[in-house]
Amino acid sequence: MQKLFPDEKVFETNFFTIHQDWEIPIPAFFIIAPKRIIRTIDEFTNEEALEYIFLIRVLRKGMKDVLNIRDVYFFQNEDTKHNFHLWVFPRFDWMEKFGRKIESVRPIMNYAAQNMTGKEHVDEVKNSAIKMREYFDNVKNILPK
Template sequence: MRTIKLSNGKSVEVECLSCAITSGLIEPDGGVVYETEHFHAHQDVAYPIKGLIILASKRHIKSFDELTEAEQLDYIQVLTKIRRAQRQTLGIEYVYYFYNEDTTHHFHTWMVPRYEWMYDFGRSVESVRPVLLHARRERNGEEDIQEVMKALDALEIALNT
């Protein structure tokens, strides 16, 4: 079991956070934004940044090459649909995508939007970790969370209509 700190300050103990979220054991803040047979999209539970979406496989696998052909097709279609909604609904111009295989969770992709305030930390991939930590520590007030939830509602409507 691992202890994971959520963006709302609560901690949970789970073996695999992605399994706990995709199975419904843990409800991420804002709930499910979009879901298909193979994937589950939700706000990242650790970092309160509007439009920061995690796209997780429902099946517990570790790497991209373990995806079935059906999952591969679903993955790219869902990723594209979410990105389009981020741009059209939230005005997000740039997104960093992260996927790593040495995670303690299972297969998932981070879709990290870039906002103007983030450039104070730099413009490279190296700036992302400080941005995430800053958001967790300094952009976690009630007004910030309401902004994240409002963005999630807008994304959910755009993705499910």
């Protein structure tokens, strides 16, 4: 699959990056990934673990307050070839026709990949990443040191 958004990094710390999913054109479909290559959450150091939960909380608050995203799904699987990462998958009204269960996510992603690659959708995705970068610029001083 083509990388539509290879440069849409939202935030970076010493341990993690948050970026827009590279392939699926869904605004605010963010991925939190450690810089260190690990497979499972139990491999985090204590310092990484503290920062990880803090980043999840701050990201989620920004998604709610800045992007008006009411609901998200969190996915982390350990049997992936892409090392440890967390998907933060937003729910939008247009997704309702697919249902609200975990089984709805793959059809939603397929639909977006096939039907939402036009300039308008791509710009919407990029704008959500820009808004979240600005949000993190304003809150980065509250991150644990």
